[in-house]
Amino acid sequence: MIYVHDIWVNWFEGEENGYNVCQFFEWRKQDSIELLDQVPVVYVTRPLFDYIENDMADLPPMLLEAVYKRAYLKKKHKRLALDYCFIVTDGEHVLAVDTLGYQIPVRKSRVIPRQERLILDLISHKQAQDFAYKPKKQTGARHILSLHPKYMTGLTRKERQLKHLLMLMIDQLGQAKRLDELRYWLTEWRPEEYDAIQGMTFDEGYACLLDEAKQGWSVKHDEICEKMAKGQPFFERLWEMEQQKKNVLKK
Secondary structure (H helix, E strand, O other): OEEEEEEEEEOEEOOOOHHHOOOHHHOEOOOOEEEEEEEEEEEEOHHHHHHHHOOOOOOOHHHHHHHOOOEEEEEOOEEEEEOOEEEEEOOOOEEEEEOOOOOOOOEEEOOOHHHHHHHHHHOOOOOOEOOOOOOOOOOOOOOOOOOOHHHOOOOOHHHHHHHHHHHHHHHHHHHHOOHHHHHHHHHHHOHHHHHHHHOOOHHHHHHHHHHHHOOOOOHHHHHHHHHHHOOOHHHHHHHHHHHHOOEOOOO
């Protein structure tokens, strides 16, 4: 078993999508960053790495057994053993994982660049393992609150967070099924097509708004997100919080 020491981690909890486990350059001062005193490195096949990075499903029992009680957290001059904590790599990408004692990857983190290079160098002459992993069957399309990575690629952390907020509010529109409200927001989105929008059914208008809002991120996205959040305390607070947060580049 290969081990690395003094590894900085920034845990993102309950994230099934790897794009929400932020790279180092997107870490923020408000994040809870920890120092792992020792952590085992597991070199796996690409399919297994994807499974761990982009899902919250059970990890292979053989993998859990291999890393049990082999990682330690450094906290207030104490060395605390962690049940199932490890660093996983496919030879190109690196991810730290902590199950919090469960069988699923509850917490995930990227590592800082120089430590990532060290880990990739350490396994460069090793053989990847699959730990008796069996790919799960594809279950179909993703839902609105867990967009496909193609809709998040190239966006900043702030843009991804605001896009998720926008999807929450569009989903709320879909649940309420108020045609007048939907037409109002669709007109805000596409004012030049006011007449056509007035003739749309709820399903037509909803599909139109959702399909276009999913694409990329622009000033128009930013503006409608702010307008839709205004007057709704929960969403408005999420909007304001995202405006106040900034990334921090250190270490």
